[in-house]
Amino acid sequence: MKIVRWLLVAAALSSLMAILAWLYVKTQAVNLDRRNEIVLHLRELKALDAQWNVDTLKSRMGINKNYDPITDPLVSLRAIEADLETETQTWLGNASLGTLDKLKKAFAEKTDLTDQFKSQNAILRNSLRYLPTGTESLKTMIGELESENATGSETLAFLKTQVSDMLTDVLKFNLIPDAGIAERLVQSLAVLEKLQPEYPAALAEPMTILLNHARVVIRQRSAEDELLKALAEVPTVAAIDNLGNEFEQGFQSALNESQQYRSYLFVYSILLLVLLAYAGWRLTRSYKLIAAINKDLKISNETLEQRVEERTAELSKALYSLQESEAHLIQAEKMASLGQMIAGVAHEINTPLAYVRSGFETVGQHLSELVSEVIAESEKLVKLVGLEKPPIAQLQAQYLKTRQLQQQFSENQVLEELDNLVKDGVHGVDQISELVVNLKNFSRLDRGKVVQFDLHEGLKSTLVIAKHLLKDKTVKQHFRNIPPVTCAPSQINQVFLNLISNAAQATPQQGGVIYLLTGMHPSGKVKIEVVDNGSGIPEDVLPRIFDPFFTTKEIGKGTGLGLSIVYKIIQEHGGTIEVDSKVGKGTKFTVLLPVDTELALAA
């Protein structure tokens, strides 16, 4: 989700920047340098055109020695045209190519006309160059003829003037192609031609050539004028101006456009600024908020520390009291099972104690009777017998009395009873001392907490302790060889007592059987199983039996801590306890204890 959000923000930002960049590029669309360059090109072109016109006129006037000045501009023209073409395409688009084409056409026409002019002018130039020399040579020839032939000297002289006039007129015409001059020239030429048959034959040929040249001059000069007129009419300047205008317009519109984009950019920038300001405001606000929160946090941190301390104190107090109450409960459970055990043991001890005490009292009574009666009478009898002269009658009476007493005692089997009571007394005392030994074994208070312990011994003393619970049960022991286990015997015995008394409570009054099995588990642990054929534990109850306070007994009959303590003890010994039960079939508790365990026993 967060990534998607970041991507969206990044996309928005980059599109904003792209718009900004696009607008900026748009405002930079008009390159003034290029514009100036184009204007320069156009001016150059104009200048070139003007120069060209001048050069053409110069060539016309014959000022130029050759035609280079009118051909040279063509190279520059081509270059400028090429430049303009690219610029036009770049700046004005194909629509303006028409204008450029017009320009190009105009220049092409101009070039073409210039070429024509060049060739026409060459012819003219040639005739003009010939005419002065031809006239001179003709004049010379006429002069010679005049001197040789006096006849017809008038004609010759006229010819001579005519030719000179013609030359003057031709040259004049060449300079100013005036219509009057042209008319006069044509007349004089016609006169000269008419005169030809009158001329001496020798003059005919040069005359003809001269006339022809004059005619060429007249003709070419007109043609040249026509050409120059046409040249002047070629709309190069207009085309240049058009293109210039178009460029100018293009630039202007581009400028306008960029101006517009500039204003867009301006607005957009303002918008961005506003956005930025908003973001900044938001940021500031956030910062303010964060600062406020930070402040609050700091304050609450400070109070938190205090509160944590308070809570910790409370919690540790609660924990302490919990531990205390847990210890209290465990103690209560211990006391309860101890009470139960004591009840049983008290009964077990009181029974032999009762018959020992009663028997001894009876023995004492019998003994005092024996002493006071039989022995006293016997002593009397012995005394009588011991007399020097025993009185027979008294002796007899005493004998009978003693005998009777003895008989009475033996008939009442007093001596046998005494014997039996004393034997029973000894047996009872043995019983009591056995119980006491087992009590000691069971509680193991006389030994260190953790010792190597024969579990069989523990099971046996537990059985004695639990004897009152097992009165009508059959206990079957299947003990295999197991090594002594390092453990806390009093705790392990508590486990045994708990399991055995549970088994006893679960089994019926009639036919209850409890099996105690020991042996080695494949894991190397010692296995102790307590199995009964009792009521079994319902499936729904089974998972909870090791929970503290869980009990199915009546309220007040059990704390519900017994099995949880068993579990805890076994766990502390690094062992495990498992239960397997079927309702109506019985229950099996399996305890596994490691032989050597790093005891996690608390002190």
Added chain:
Amino acid sequence: MVGRPEEQATKDAPAAIVTRPKILLLDDEERILKSLNAIFRFKYQVFMTTEGIDALEILKQERPNLVISDQRMPRMSGVDFLRQAKAVSPNTVRILLTGYSDLASIIGSINDGEVYRFLNKPWGNQEIQAVVGDAIAIGVELAKTPAPEAKMDMPIVAAVESDEAVLIIGSDEDETRRLIASVRGTAKCYAAKNLGEALKLLNTHHIAIIIADLKPADSESVVLLKLLKQEHPQILTIALGDFADSAKVVELINRAKVYRYMIKPFKPNMLEHYVQSALAQYRAYQAKPALLSQQKSESPTEDRQSARAQSILRHLQGLRGFFSRKSDSRFPVS
């Protein structure tokens, strides 16, 4: 082992066999039986067995005057046995001899077994002989006047109409009100908050049954109950308590001969039931005062010597006249 000492007894004293009272001893420890036999065999005809079933059989056959039973035995507990013994041979006095008993079995033996006394193991021979002597005397008396079992089918209406009343002693008024509510249908009720009121009511009304709501620290009421039993054994006591002190309950049965003991909380109809049976028993005693010997309690002198006891006694002795007027019978007093 089942000891059937008839032959032995015959051999011991053939002439006395018919006259000597019979005692039945039941304990799972044979040596207990032997030591008791050693005490009693000269005076009584002793039957003994370690099995409850056999003991019931002997009860049927021999109708002994007294049975002494252990509580903790395999197969059949002392309470179970006494309950059945009461049904099989109601005139046989029942004593429970026990090394240790939990409260449940003590109360069971009072309410179901109507036990005459609790005796503790180990016992003193003289003490047990004295108790047994008294018990035998009662048993012999009962055997001579075979008592019809207190009849429960006596019309209850008669009880309400008669002036036989129930006295409820208790300091908790709410509790007393609840008790009255559950008993009212059966008999007239009087309530006393304290000993003084109780004594006054005892003087002015024909009280047949006392329901005593006992508090753990209430030794005064206990003293009253004890003395009352000594002076007026015909008044039957139903004690109610919420304390689980078995020694105190044993004291109540041995010294005050409480008729029933109930641990709170209990079902109200249970109390009604007990009141009805107590009324029936009361009438049976009135019909045959000799049966009252059953109500004999121990009367150690120390109980009577305290100043408080003396004043109670004076009141109670004043009562005697009241009862004498009510019925002609003079009750044997210990």
